[in-house]
Amino acid sequence: MPDNAPARWSARRFHRISGYKVSQVVRKGIEKIFSWAKIIGGPRRARLNGRTETWNGGYYVMAAYAPNRMARLLRPTPA
16 A cells, blocks of 8 residues: 555644644553553452452552652652
8 A cells, every 4th residue: 555545644634733742742651651550550460350349459550650650740850
């Protein structure tokens, strides 16, 4: 399929919008949070029975991540 295929033009037009770059930066930050939760928090394998318990387990993992994130956000930047 050539590079100038019509299906690709609709996807490329967003690259020119200034908000697209901002949304990609925000998206990367969100992906970091969920990757941490999957690797460290361990919800890849649900150890809890039932939807409510699994849902609450997700809340506990994100609550454990919050102090970690706050420490990084409050860290002084090097001058």
